[in-house]
Amino acid sequence: MSPTILAAILSVGVSAIATEVDSPQTQASIAVPANPDNETFAPLTPIAQIPDNSGDSSDKILEQINHYSNEPNALDQVTNVSQLRDVSPGDWAYEALRSLVERYGCIAGYPDGTYRGNRAMTRYEFAAGLNACLQQIERLIAGTNGVDGGDLETLQRLIQEFEAELATLGARVDNLEGRVAFLEDNQFSTTTKLSGEVIFGLAGVAAGEDVNGDDIDNVTIFGHRTRLELNTSFTGEDVLRTRLQAEGLGSLTEQTITPEGDLFFAGATDSDVVVDALLYDFPLGENTRVVLDANAGASDDFASTVNPFLDGDGGSGALSRFGTRHSIYYYLDGAGIGINHAFGDKLELSAGYLASEAADPGDDTGIFNGPYGALAQILFKPSDRLNIGLTYIHAYNRDTDTGSQLSNFRSFTEDAIGNAVPTSSNSYGVELSWQLSDRFALGGWVGYTQTTTLSTLGGQIDRGDLDIWNWAVSLAFPDLGKEGNVAGILVGMEPKVTDSSVNIPGIDTEDEDTSLHIEAFYQYQLTDNIAITPGIIWLTAPDHDNDNEDIVIGAIRTTFSF
Incomplete structure (x- = not known):
């Protein structure tokens, strides 16, 4: 059915086409298409030709009404037909539109001053327009101008024709009013949304030797990571995020004595509640966002x-720290600032600076004198399915807590000679995520880091450089077996020192062999709020040393989100 017909009909006896639907976000228009043949239509014949949908279920009717009620273009009421710049006196329905505008004020136009008369109209839109114009006519009746009897008679016929749709629309309004009243009475906050995530983790080393060649005790651990997150918005476009966290699952590094294979969601065992993240994210113009991290910031802020299918911040995706994201991103942690700017849909630039001891006023600490990491990244997005990242990171006194002991050189020297050697590093990375189909995605990365020692520690070491490489290839299978499920396989080399000019008497500062990290997991979405993820991590030649037996780690992660 054409809205032009409607305009002509209502101009004869009903001028009841209101184009506004009470909605806090959008309004819908009943538009009038052009009639190139200048045909004349009987007032009510087209309505009689439309099939009766009164037998449809109320859910279907509500779905249709909801569809047109959420159109993206808001409309402005017009007081003169000349305000509609795409309507001219030569249009066949011009007089009908003029009558509706001037007599009853039941026509609205789009913000650009057009009426868009060539758009089709559904019965549901007609019902909504009729309902809105009924309210206008009620106001006219109550006023001094009144409405003539012919209009009222035609209006009565229209009310009978669309009785089912009008009744459904009224019921929906009543329902929405009830829901709004309930939310106002029971809402947590008018500006803040509360969400949470609880991880139950069961893990253990099934076989292997630690880096010292000793058998690893077969100890199974069970614990949790619990998060409560408060997201507050003051303008509707900004976010103040406050996250409380308690950890109760220890790191497997205590058994393996190497950061390789450690779980992302493992950490402290005391279950103390801490402010794990505190940041303010706000827009700066249309395409730029600024993030101020006050505590525990990370590069993904x-x-x-x-790495969308593997990086779930520990709650979903890969189980291990290495498998979750490219290791060089871990050089950033703490407080600072980040900026993200989008150049259209195809290119994105990110830059940031985070200091891990920013709040400490002691010597060699603070936001500029202590450990820090600075990132610059260009993200190419040729399509929605293909993302390519080029990343540069400069860091001072930072380790990744992945890979071999030597690749985390500052921590290594602290354990080996009792003093942590100060270091600076420059890292270069390429990341790829390519979703080849709805059920298959290819991903991976390669990274190079040059770490430079900045002190001899009183002659204990010779200054020099370490070349550190890492890479990974991943396969992801979204919706495998059920919508929301994800299966993943990752093969890679955790950070390895391939060349070193640093000399420490009695200690080899270069990893001679190559260890592979092989990880597989299957995330089963039990419900919308509960996911169970069993997985296995296999480390060949742990700590990049063929003298060590392979390590096999098993884990089951259950994630509750609300």
Whole structure:
């Protein structure tokens, strides 16, 4: 049915086409298409030709009404037909539109001053327009101008024709009013949304030797990571995020004595509640966002890690720290600032600076004198399915807590000679995520880091450089077996020192062999709020040393989100 017909009909006896639907976000228009043949239509014949949908279920009718009620273009009421710049006196329905505008004020136009008369109209839109114009006519009746009897007679016929749709629309309004009243009475806050995530983790080392060649005790651990997150918005476009966290699952590094294979969601065992994240994210113009991290910031707060199916921040995706995201991103941690700017849909630039001891006023600490990491990244997005990242990170006195002991050189020297050697590093990375189909995605990365020692520690070591490489290839299978499920396989090399000019008497500062990290997991979405993820991690030649027996780690992660 054409809205032009409607305009002509209502101009004869009903001028009841209101184009506004009470909605806090959008309004819908009943538009009038052009009639190139200048045909004349009987007032009510077209309505009689439309099939009766009164037998449809109320859910279907509500779905249709909801569809047109959420159109993206808001409309402005017009008081003169000349305000509609795409309507001219030569249009066949011009007089009908003029009558509706001037007599009853039941026509609205789009913000650009057009009426868009060539758009089709559904019965549901007609019902909504009729309902809105009924309210206008009620106001006219109550006023001094009144409405003539012919209009009222035609209006009565229209009310009977659309009785089912009008009744459904009224019921929906009543329902929405009831829901709004309930939310106002029971809402947590008018500006803040509360969400949470609880991880139950069961893990253990099934076989292997630690880096010292000793058998690893077969100890199974069970614990949790619990998060409560408060997201507050003051303008509707900004976010103040406060996250409380308690950890109760220890790191497997205590058994393996190497950061390789450690779980992302493992950490402290005391279950103390701490402010794990505190940041303010706000827009700066249309395409730029600024993130101020006050505590426990990370690179993914303002930059994409280009690994959507594996990087679930520990709650979903890969189980291990290495498998979750490219290791060089871990050089950033703490407080600072991040900026993200989008150049259209195809290019994105991110930059940020985070200091891990920013709040400490002691010597060699603070936001500029202590450990820090600075990131610059260009993200190319040729399509929605293909993302390519080029990343540069400069860091001072920072380790990744992945890979071999030597690749975390500052921590290594602290354990080996009792003093942590100060270091600076420059890292370069390429990341790829390519969703080849709805059920298959290819991902991976390669990274190079040059770490430079900045002190001899009183002659204990010779200054020099370490070349550190890492890479990974991942396969992801979204919706495998059920919508929301994800299966993943990752093969890679955790950070390895391939060349070193640093000399420490009695200690080899280069990893001679190559260890592979092989990880597989299957995330089963039990419900919308509960997911169970069993997985296995296999480390060949742990700590990049063929003298060590392979390590096999098993884990089951259950994630509750609300």
